[in-house]
Amino acid sequence: MVIxxxxxxxxxxxxxxxxxxxxxxxETEKVFSFPIDLTLEYDPKKVSVAFGQKDGINVxxxxxSINGVAVNGNTTEEGNDxxxxxxxxxxxxxxxxxxxxxxxxxxxxxxxxxxxxxxAIASQLSPEPKSSGIEVLEADxxxxxxxxxLTGVKFMTVAETTQTGMDVFLRKIYELYSDYVLKNPFYSLxxxxxxxxxxxxxxxxxxxxxxxxxxxx
Amino acid sequence: MARQSSRLESKxxxxxxxxxxxxxxxxxxxxxxENLEEVNKQLERIGYNMGVRLIEDFLSRxxxxxxxxxxxxxxxxxxxxxxxxxxxxxxxxxxxxTDEFSLIFxxxxxxxxxxxxxxxSNLRYSGILCGCIRGALEMVQLEVQCQFVQDQLKGDASTxxxxxxxxxxxxxxxxxxxxxxxxxxxHLLISRSVLLCLTLxxxxxxxxxxxx
Numbered sequence: 001m002v003i004x005x006x007x008x009x010x011x012x013x014x015x016x017x018x019x020x021x022x023x024x025x026x027e028t029e030k031v032f033s034f035p036i037d038l039t040l041e042y043d044p045k046k047v048s049v050a051f052g053q054k055d056g057i058n059v060x061x062x063x064x065s066i067n068g069v070a071v072n073g074n075t076t077e078e079g080n081d082x083x084x085x086x087x088x089x090x091x092x093x094x095x096x097x098x099x100x101x102x103x104x105x106x107x108x109x110x111x112x113x114x115x116x117x118x119x120a121i122a123s124q125l126s127p128e129p130k131s132s133g134i135e136v137l138e139a140d141x142x143x144x145x146x147x148x149x150l151t152g153v154k155f156m157t158v159a160e161t162t163q164t165g166m167d168v169f170l171r172k173i174y175e176l177y178s179d180y181v182l183k184n185p186f187y188s189l190x191x192x193x194x195x196x197x198x199x200x201x202x203x204x205x206x207x208x209x210x211x212x213x214x215x216x217x
Numbered sequence: 218m219a220r221q222s223s224r225l226e227s228k229x230x231x232x233x234x235x236x237x238x239x240x241x242x243x244x245x246x247x248x249x250x251e252n253l254e255e256v257n258k259q260l261e262r263i264g265y266n267m268g269v270r271l272i273e274d275f276l277s278r279x280x281x282x283x284x285x286x287x288x289x290x291x292x293x294x295x296x297x298x299x300x301x302x303x304x305x306x307x308x309x310x311x312x313x314x315t316d317e318f319s320l321i322f323x324x325x326x327x328x329x330x331x332x333x334x335x336x337x338s339n340l341r342y343s344g345i346l347c348g349c350i351r352g353a354l355e356m357v358q359l360e361v362q363c364q365f366v367q368d369q370l371k372g373d374a375s376t377x378x379x380x381x382x383x384x385x386x387x388x389x390x391x392x393x394x395x396x397x398x399x400x401x402x403x404h405l406l407i408s409r410s411v412l413l414c415l416t417l418x419x420x421x422x423x424x425x426x427x428x429x
Contacts, residue, residue: 011391120392133392150276150283151356152391174277182270189269 003206004142004158006173007112010190011152015112017193018105021206026100027064028056034092042083045073049098061098068095119146119154145170153177165214169205176201232303236329243342257341264348265355272353275300283357287382290359291318294350294380302326306378316382325369325376333370342370347378358386 004024008017039051040063047063063071066085070077076085085091103111119133137144138161147155147170155170155177180198181187187195246256275281275297284290291308298320299305306320327343341347347363354361360383367373 123392148391149273150281151273152389153273171277171280174273178270178273178277182273 002160003163003169003209004160006202006206007108007156007158008173008177008193009112009116009154009156012190013113013116014190015109016191017198018108018112019199019202023102026056026061027097028061028099029065029095029097030055030057031093031095034089036086036094036096040086042074046101047071047074047082048101057098058100060101062101063096064099065097066094115146115154115156119148147171147174149174163214169209169214172205173202176205232326233329236326239327239345240331243340247337247340253337253339257339257344260341260344261348261351264345264350265352266348267345268349268352268354269356271301271349272356275353284359287315287318290354291320291380294320297353310377310379312381318380319366320378320380322376322378328370328376331370338371341365342368343376350378350380355386358390360384360386 002022005021006017006019007015010016037052037054038049038057041048041050049057049059049061051059053059063082065071066076066082071082074082076082086094115134123131123133125131133148134144134146137146141161142158143161143163143166145157145159145166147167149155153174155173157166157170157173159166176198177193180201181193181195182189184195184197187193243256243260246259247253250256250259275293278300279293279296281293284293295306295308304322304324304326306322308318309321310319312318325343327346331342333340333342341364343365347365350363351361362379362381362383364379365377366379367375367377369376
């Protein structure tokens with residue numbers, strides 16, 4: 001029973017709020033000998049696995065540390081170039097740690113605005129007139145719940161598939177939004193939500209659900 | 218949740234504080250603008266800005282669905298007045314086409330202690346209410362015209378707000394929305410923004426005093 005994240009999309013389709021709650025960390029550390037049996041892609045921003053999957057290291061995972069030294073972009077924290085380190089036989093054996101890349105804010109904004117047209121298309125799929133858009137989207141590892149208000153604001157949560165009572169939770173977030181965001185005279189409509197009170201109350205709500213279950217909110 | 222308890226406490230806020238605050242706001246605006254029409258316009262605009270925010274509060278509290286005709290809308294507006302101002306206007310004077318109705322107030326909490334001086338007889342003192350109705354309905358894709366036709370302040374027997382349906386804002390209707398609704402308010406917002414202003418003022422004075 002885990003809620004992974006909460007997102008709010010404005011009327012015009014922009015992401016105005018996101019909160020990562022409980023992102024599972026996928027990290028694998030392994031000792032490699034020369035030559036390394038993974039094909040790596042060296043990008044100025046990140047070093048990622050391009051081909052070859054093994055022992056939990058998947059394509060797309062990024063290199064986060066070498067011999068316990070953190071990697072930023074394509075250099076280590078000590079200032080050495082990652083490519084040189086890995087391609088030099090003398091440095092081996094090397095302990096490399098790979099992890100699942102975290103979504104950046106830009107990617108989240110991009111995905112949220114992609115959801116908007118999907119929602120609109122979904123509402124036209126049924127021959128039944130005036131259908132609603134996507135309310136639940138189910139995948140093997142998560143379930144996305146979406147609640148659209150009459151004014152067109154969308155509240156979304158991504159949660160484990162077994163998590164129940166998300167409709168109640170979404171309504172609760174709507175209440176928090178109308179209280180702590182809209183009643184804040186310094187918040188301008190349609191703009192990203194930066195209200196500490198809202199953050200704090202949402203956090204409180206999430207903690208309460210974890211402690212006492214969704215039925216008690 | 219914390220919110221419910223704060224909701225209960227807000228009921229205890231003295232309504233006179235609201236009345237006084239609103240009075241101070243209007244009279245200050247009269248002094249600042251020196252032009253009645255401008256004050257009327259600004260009051261309506263303040264109301265509008267409150268309406269577009271308050272509608273979400275109303276919807277999240279009442280769970281209402283979309284109104285399919287003006288009668289439902291009128292009911293929701295009435296409910297909202299009850300909820301936010303604790304007054305229950307009567308709905309009457311329906312136009313034959315049921316696209317226009319009146320909200321009649323026996324008491325208007327905003328004007329409890331107000332006597333309008335003769336030189337500002339064109340002031341729409343409670344214009345903020347009309348703005349609120351218009352703003353809130355616009356967010357649920359209903360364009361309406363809203364104005365005072367009678368006002369106890371001006372010697373009429375009752376206070377009457379006329380609401381007229383103009384059109385559905387089809388373009389603004391979000392995809393996959395089943396239903397439209399209505400409405401509005403005042404007092405929480407006013408009292409909160411006034412408190413903020415007061416805090417800001419206090420801070421400014423403190424800063425000035427510190428400099429002296």
